[in-house]
Amino acid sequence: MSVNYAAGLSPYANKGVCGLPEVFDSPEEVRAKVETLAQLIKESQYMVVHSGAGISTSVGIPDFRGPKGVWTLEEKGELPHFDTTFEDARPSLTHMALLGLQRAGYVKYLISQNVDGLHVRSGFPRDILSELHGNMFVEQCEKCGRQYVREKVIGVMGLKPTGRYCDVVRSRGLRACRGKLISTILDWEDSLPVRDLNKADEASRRADLALTLGTSLQIKPSGDLPLLTKRNGGKVVIVNLQPTKHDKHAHICIHSYVDEVMKQLMELLGLDIPKWEGPTVCESSTPTSEHSNDVKPGHDDAILFFIFIVC
Template sequence: MNLQIWGPNGVWTLEEKGLNPKFDTTFETAHPSTTHMALLQLQRVGILKFLISQNVDGLHVRSGFPRGKLVDTILDWEDSLPDKDLNLADEASRKADLAITLGTSLQIKPSGNLPLLTKRKGGKLVIINLQPTKHDRYADLRIHGYVDEVMTQLMHRLNIEIPVWTGPPTKLEPKDEVNNHHPIDCNGISDSSHIKKEERNPCIDEKPHLPKRAKVETACT
């Protein structure tokens, strides 16, 4: 999905100027990118062990990546993330020997801080993004470039073919497990007032003590 958030024509940049952003695609017509499909194949061959996404477009699961249970289809700014999912992401980040961040400024918490847990446990951190990020100083390698181009080169070096997406173009395949949760009103927002919100201590309160390491910076060719 070709959607810019920052930059001269980014959504938030235009909104700050009082202008309406223009989109070249929609959530219904968007399809997984080269990077989505590359990540899928890395998971299939056993290289990628855990995927954490902060996107709401669902393209990472539309690519065929193993999915969990769909509970909601709106962006809940005021609701905490599910403890189970966040704990899984936290645990996987601590166990990982390498964390790769793709196309994110790492501004949104708690997902933006999860890669630091990998560093804290002695792992490596690679940041791939066009612009600088808030955690660049912790990276062992920074690559300023388009993630599709970087992933294409990486897969070529690994001699792993990127599969072609052939899935449904407009919607995700339903899962029976969804019926076990609060029903979703696809024509509007369902009433969730009876659902009790739980207070939690987010892992973002942790401030990892990171060792000073030499950083390597490179640019895409």
């Protein structure tokens, strides 16, 4: 989702359809559709959200295939405009609204194609989040599976070693693991992380409502996961400015800015949008007390949190 990220990927020819014209519903159409969405959410027993690059454009991170997207401009021989760095980027209204929906019990699982780390930095629980393409702030021990969430971007991609080693000690008196830490960011031909993909697949099959936000749904297998919900009798709602390959399968397609849709949705559900108070990492969606699993770094902390991943 950034120019730096795109530049670090290997050359690849098939980047999907880029630069499709944006479509805007009228304000009245948007309101009516969001009202329908709010009712679907109230009736849902298990809603899964699928997020793409379009939820981060409002905070200065360009998307890929929009009119000013990274790949769109690349096809024209132009460079995209990038308003912020990954470290300085703040979660958008949509990121924080999703956290509010999760805390209210509406969002059961979140599947993201984004690598900007904003879901994690917003405080969304990592145990109900699949980051299918990796996270610029996360490195993982290739030996024991521990993941470290850093304050700064890792700096390497393609599952390559970062130059650091795992310092986790499983039991007192034993030596640290010392396994090599590797980037979690995928390159084009890398396989998706098994754990994240399996959990995303399971959640998509279980869901009775799939809400897709800011994604053209072009990249497989991520983009096809909402169809698993549809095939099992659930409904799919797509919020995107450009047409997507799965519009024909959607119960509703809302063509509007994602932040505007989420703002109206939260109002209709009677929910406040949480205020962002700096990078916060939450391991578990079931804390023993309110937000007790949230971890905020001090100014000198290199690690926000680490979590054991069973691969």
